[in-house]
Amino acid sequence: MPQGTPFNLDQYCHVGPLARTVADCSLFENAIAGPHPADIVSLRPKLELPATFGDIKGWKIAFSPDLGAYEVDTEVAENSRAAAEATS
């Protein structure tokens, strides 16, 4: 995902799509990804995401509500855990 200066000088710092569904994120990502002359660390060749994705059942996914360092509201932590458990 290429980004203009000065933000592309921080390699951890990138723009990206925000959307309401996974398919929408994929659609948006595919429209904006790919190498760009303004960003020397943009990935090449372009990574194309599929329009649909398979089931994630059986995947091993790490979940940390606080990354071991942050204070998280109980309600937020519980809702995040419930959402994570819904994928299992």
Added chain:
Amino acid sequence: MSDLAYIPASDALAKFRSRELSPVELMQATIDRAKSVEPAIGAFADQFFDDALEAAQEAEARYTGRSADPRPLEGLPGSIKDEEAQTGRRNTNASLIFQDHIADHNSPIVERVLEAGGIVHARTRTPEFSCMPFTHSRLWGVTRNPWNLAFDVGGSSGGAAASLAS
């Protein structure tokens, strides 16, 4: 309230192609929804609703064969973070220093969204220079969480998240 503003973008594109829905109708629903939640949320720095409706009419012409073929994001409403430059638009980075700064180029993401036919109806708020994990600045004030106005919305893409969740 109509649910049209919440339609997934992929579904909207399919309906544009089958002519069940016009990009103008979707843009109008998006604008109506934004107007009904603002200024309580504070998602936007600048908004371009008239320009967006005009662009939606051009997109409609592409879907109805009165103009060139539709492109991958043709007619979809979307906001751009006020961190990213768009030619001719104000690019403040939420800083008082840049409150009148007009961009003279498109950043890569803006260039590609526009080339793909996406319509930028607003620029969303950030913390100053996108350097904080919340969205509050002296220039734009506080952006609130649509699920609970007593809460912040995170950052630095707080305006973007608030707009999408509203």
